[in-house]
Amino acid sequence: MVTGASRGIGLELARQALARGDRVVATTRQPAPDLDALAAGHGERLVQLRLDVGSMESIIDAHAALEGVVDRIDILVNSAGAYSHQSEHWDPDATLFDTVTQEELLEVFRINAAGPMLVTQHFLNLIRASPRGRIVNLSSLVGSVSSKTGGGDYAYAASKAALNIMTRALAAELAPEGIVALVMTPGWVRTRMGGPTATLSPEESVRGLLRTIGRLTTRDAGTFIDYQGKQQPW
Numbered sequence: 001m002v003t004g005a006s007r008g009i010g011l012e013l014a015r016q017a018l019a020r021g022d023r024v025v026a027t028t029r030q031p032a033p034d035l036d037a038l039a040a041g042h043g044e045r046l047v048q049l050r051l052d053v054g055s056m057e058s059i060i061d062a063h064a065a066l067e068g069v070v071d072r073i074d075i076l077v078n079s080a081g082a083y084s085h086q087s088e089h090w091d092p093d094a095t096l097f098d099t100v101t102q103e104e105l106l107e108v109f110r111i112n113a114a115g116p117m118l119v120t121q122h123f124l125n126l127i128r129a130s131p132r133g134r135i136v137n138l139s140s141l142v143g144s145v146s147s148k149t150g151g152g153d154y155a156y157a158a159s160k161a162a163l164n165i166m167t168r169a170l171a172a173e174l175a176p177e178g179i180v181a182l183v184m185t186p187g188w189v190r191t192r193m194g195g196p197t198a199t200l201s202p203e204e205s206v207r208g209l210l211r212t213i214g215r216l217t218t219r220d221a222g223t224f225i226d227y228q229g230k231q232q233p234w
């Protein structure tokens with residue numbers, strides 16, 4: 001199951017997982033023509049679900065809609081994310097202290113930090129039904145506290161740092177059940193959020209993400225790694 005599958009990394013995750021034969025639950029908050037186009041080639045292996053990760057009502061409705069359609073979720077990738085009200089793509093110079101607002105701070109936190117945790121909370125019964133449940137929260141090096149030396153990115157960086165620590169707590173709680181929860185960064189990717197000058201294509205990033213996710217073991221619970229499996233600084 002992948003959230004935020006209308007475009008960017010979420011859409012590419014759905015595309016590559018379908019291509020390798022997985023059954024995919026792809027969620028979007030609004031109609032998604034690019035995802036619809038994938039449905040044509042993959043019939044029943046693609047389940048599309050409406051899910052706004054910032055809305056509790058939507059999370060509850062999406063979970064209810066999936067009950068009885070699939071009996072388990074092996075891998076949940078929380079990919080849906082928002083950057084800033086001030087810039088569409090990553091730009092620390094456009095997201096400075098004197099312009100950040102309460103509305104932006106809370107909205108970005110709601111989508112990037114609370115969203116993945118509450119989606120996971122509500123779909124956990126289906127993850128528990130898998131013999132090898134994996135919860136992958138897409139974070140960012142921008143959320144690394146120890147790497148933060150420059151300004152900007154107040155809302156986004158704080159939301160990802162919050163996601164990191166909540167994922168570590170969740171990993172510790174779920175480890176006794178054999179469920180692996182962790183945070184991963186996809187690298188710097190040419191999506192709407194990453195911007196046109198990013199170093200990786202969505203195809204490259206997602207190839208690495210899926211390969212690394214496939215190799216996860218219980219030792220990876222609570223870690224922060226990149227799309228190639230390299231440890232990241234907290």
Ligand SMILES: NC(=O)c1ccc[n+]([C@@H]2O[C@H](COP(=O)([O-])OP(=O)(O)OC[C@H]3O[C@@H](n4cnc5c(N)ncnc54)[C@H](OP(=O)(O)O)[C@@H]3O)[C@@H](O)[C@H]2O)c1
Pocket residue numbers: 003004005006007008009010028029030051052053054055078079080081082111138139140141185186187188189190191192193194195198
């Ligand atoms: N691109 C990078 O370089 C990079 C680097 C580090 C981490 N990441 C992380 O990787 C993840 C995917 O990023 P991306 O580059 O693919 O971003 P993107 O191209 O901007 O796509 C963002 C996705 O999130 C969805 N979304 C936003 N708010 C949502 C909400 N409230 N409910 C449900 N879906 C929502 C968008 O849906 P709509 O189409 O409806 O807006 C879209 O599908 C994010 O968590 C991001 O923080 C990206």
